Amino acid sequence: MSIAPYLKEIGRGKDGARALSRAQACDLMSQLLDGQLSDLEKGGFALAMRIKGETPDELAGFMDAVLPRTLALQAPAPAIVLPSYNGARKLPNLTPLLAGLLARSGVPVLVHGFAEDPTRVTTAQIFEALGWPVATDAASAQSAWGRAQPVFMPLDVLHPSLAGLLRLRQVLGLRNPGHTLAKLLPAVPGALRVVNHTHPEYAVSLAEFLALTQAHALLLRGTEGEPVADARRLPALKCFVAGQLSPQLSLDAQGGSLAHVPELPAAIDPATTAQLVNAMLAGELPVPEPIQRQHACLLALRQAVPA
Known part of the structure; x- marks a missing residue:
């Protein structure tokens, strides 16, 4: 037709x-x-x-x-889904840090995206450097969740035809609705989604979509398009429960001058970023306050979502 x-x-x-x-x-x-x-x-x-x-x-x-x-997945408890499609260009990609903090708090975490990008450092590459699981099917994701590990799943496994739609960008040079859909994909039934945007105008349309579809989600302007708060300054965190914006759970963007700027390595390669994430998870280096607050916000939002 x-x-x-x-x-x-x-x-x-x-x-x-x-x-x-x-x-x-x-x-x-x-x-x-x-x-x-x-x-x-x-x-x-x-x-x-x-x-x-x-x-x-x-x-x-x-x-x-x-x-x-979409590939059928079933988490052992209400999951949190982190769509990771932009990777790192200038700053360390700390999506794995957020995933590790959530998993350590007992939350099944699914990160999905592309495994490789010739111009970016992907979350999948950092997961591999950390020795964390990159799932190739539903069973391997289930096994990793059983070990309380965060899971990365390539979009080619999670939704091959949607991955094909995103790859039109390689031919046309332009994004298409597939990129937005990938960042909105629930992926796991009943999951809480972290939805990020790169441009302010998308905050309005995405909020309208979350309301229309009665979604449970955290909406923020991510770091270089990743679903993690900027380590240097907290963006606004808007919490939606069944599509309704919750002022009680949401956090305003950090204003004013910064009292402290976290020290981040200049190198953003997978090995260096993995070392940074390991050091922060081990308590050898402090977790940046904006990411601590995003982590706490997600746990509170997860508790507020009806079972």
Whole structure:
């Protein structure tokens, strides 16, 4: 089935494009994920959505198609999911530190993303340097959770067709809705998600999506696109319980001048970052206060989520 009628709606440019309904978005994404579209149609969809932008209803419809095609996972207790798709460019990638702190607190943690990126230091590379598990199937994730370890799972394992959608960026040079969907993916039934954004305008649309889908989530502006607070200054942490923003659980962004700037290594390679994470988890170096506060915020939010 052709998606030409959908492209006609979304491909009219920034001012002329019309949004799809949730049902239409689900149908379009289902065809894409099931391999029913030509490369030309995929490119047309990606470019049209890049210009138009996604509405919360469209994101919800896309997610309706994504969820049934996700690898089935079952955590032994309510999990926390950390989507890790940006990696490190300038600062150490401390997503593994947050994952380790949560796992040490008895929380099953799933980190998902790409295993490698030629221009970034990925969380998977740091997990390997730490000797932590990179899961290749549901059974290996279950086994690691049984050992109270955080788990990294490549998107190619968790959702191969969604990974293919993200890889269109290598051809087109532009992001598409798949990148947003990956960062919103619940991944584990009943899990609490950490949802991060890189640009302020996305904070509004993502908050609307979380409300529309009644999600349990922590929304923040992540460090270089990673789901971890900036080690130097706490961003706003917005907590959602069943889609409702909780002022009691949320934290305001840190203002004013910094009294103390944590010392971070200049090198950001996997081995150096793994040494830093190990030293912080062992108490040999202090965990940066913003990450301590994010960790505590997530534990409080997890307690507030209905069982």
